[in-house]
Amino acid sequence: MPLSFAEGEISSAEASTYTYQNILYENCTKIYNTDKENLYYLAIGAVNSNKYKLEEIQSENGYIIFSTGKNKYLLTISGIDSSNSVLKITPCNNLYYFQPSIINNIFKYVESNIIVAVE
Numbered sequence: 062m063p064l065s066f067a068e069g070e071i072s073s074a075e076a077s078t079y080t081y082q083n084i085l086y087e088n089c090t091k092i093y094n095t096d097k098e099n100l101y102y103l104a105i106g107a108v109n110s111n112k113y114k115l116e117e118i119q120s121e122n123g124y125i126i127f128s129t130g131k132n133k134y135l136l137t138i139s140g141i142d143s144s145n146s147v148l149k150i151t152p153c154n155n156l157y158y159f160q161p162s163i164i165n166n167i168f169k170y171v172e173s174n175i176i177v178a179v180e
Contacts, residue, residue: 084157084164090149091168095175097123097140100148104136107170113163126153129163136167 093100101123108115108127116133117126123138133153140146148171150164151157 080160081158082161084159084161086151086157088161089151089157089164090147091171092141092145092147093171093175094145096144097138097146099176100146100171101138103171103174104138104148104167106174107167108136110170111166129160132159134163 095103101120104125105115105118108125113127113129113134115125115127117124119125123140125136127134127136135151135153137149137151138146139149148168150167152159
């Protein structure tokens with residue numbers, strides 16, 4: 062059943078990405094085939110592209126804190142090896158009840174703009 066919003070109609074499947082849901086911790090982490098530095102800059106670009114507010118950036122430790130409305134999120138980047146890295150997005154208040162579009166939008170941005178590391 063389509064839902065009506067100010068901007069038009071969207072399906073109930075699309076609406077579920079905008080409503081608050083319980084998010085599994087496993088869904089907050091993705092591994093990418095790129096180095097840590099490239100993934101870090103892609104993550105900053107994803108936060109800016111989605112118009113989330115950057116609260117804190119720490120390049121030395123590879124983390125970013127950003128906010129959407131009243132909620133803050135910790136985005137961490139860890140290197141596995143020279144060509145693989147992990148991107149993890151978790152809520153700072155440790156309550157995994159939020160809009161899945163917040164993490165999905167960041168993952169989609171990274172996936173569409175990633176440059177695969179070549180050895």
